[in-house]
Amino acid sequence: MAKIMFVNRTAPHGSIYAWEGLEVVLIFGAFENELSAVFMDDAVFSLKKGQDTTELGIKGFIKTLPVLEDYGCETILVEKESLDARGMTADDIAIPVQIVDSATIAKAMAEQDNLLPF
Numbered sequence: 001m002a003k004i005m006f007v008n009r010t011a012p013h014g015s016i017y018a019w020e021g022l023e024v025v026l027i028f029g030a031f032e033n034e035l036s037a038v039f040m041d042d043a044v045f046s047l048k049k050g051q052d053t054t055e056l057g058i059k060g061f062i063k064t065l066p067v068l069e070d071y072g073c074e075t076i077l078v079e080k081e082s083l084d085a086r087g088m089t090a091d092d093i094a095i096p097v098q099i100v101d102s103a104t105i106a107k108a109m110a111e112q113d114n115l116l117p118f
Contacts, residue, residue, distance in 0.1 A: 002113040003034045006073070008043035010118060013056055018046050021118030022061055029071025036075035036112075037068065038105055039097070040082045043118075047078065049094040065095045079105055 006025050010017040028035055039047055046065075053060035068076060076097045083089065083099065090099055100108075109115060 001032055001034055003111065004028060004036070004114045004116065005109060005112040006035070006037040007109070007115055007117045008037060008039045008046065009041040011042040012046035012051070012061070013053065013058065017118045018043060019061055021116075022064060024116065024118070025068060025073050026064075026071050029073065033072070035071070035073040036077070036108065037073055038077040038079065038108070040079035040102075040105065042082075042086075044078060044082045044086055044088060047093045047095060047097065048088065049092055051094075062094055068095070075108075077105055077108060 006021055008018060008021050012018040025035060025037060046062075048062075051060050051062045076095070078093065078097045078099045080099050080101050083092075093099075
């Protein structure tokens with residue numbers, strides 16, 4: 001069983017990266033691997049409660065995030081420094097996550113067999 005971490009760094013809207021990253025996690029969930037995800041930089045906005053994409057004319061994916069655990073992605077880390085830099089707190093996050101510092105994320109990354117950046 002491989003340890004695979006999905007590293008999300010891009011904003012949820014304006015490019016396809018965040019959506020593609022979520023889809024890849026769901027696909028990998030069909031296989032026997034140990035999955036985890038980290039949200040850092042502008043990707044922390046993907047987790048923000050109350051997103052409304054109506055004016056953007058796109059379908060949001062915030063409602064899909066709670067199923068990550070059902071697909072085998074049980075560890076979701078959020079970089080505290082990224083939250084702080086964007087004026088966000090744990091109360092702003094829509095799903096259960098672990099908020100950790102960058103050193104903890106670096107350690108978790110070093111323990112993975114594969115890192116997939118989005």
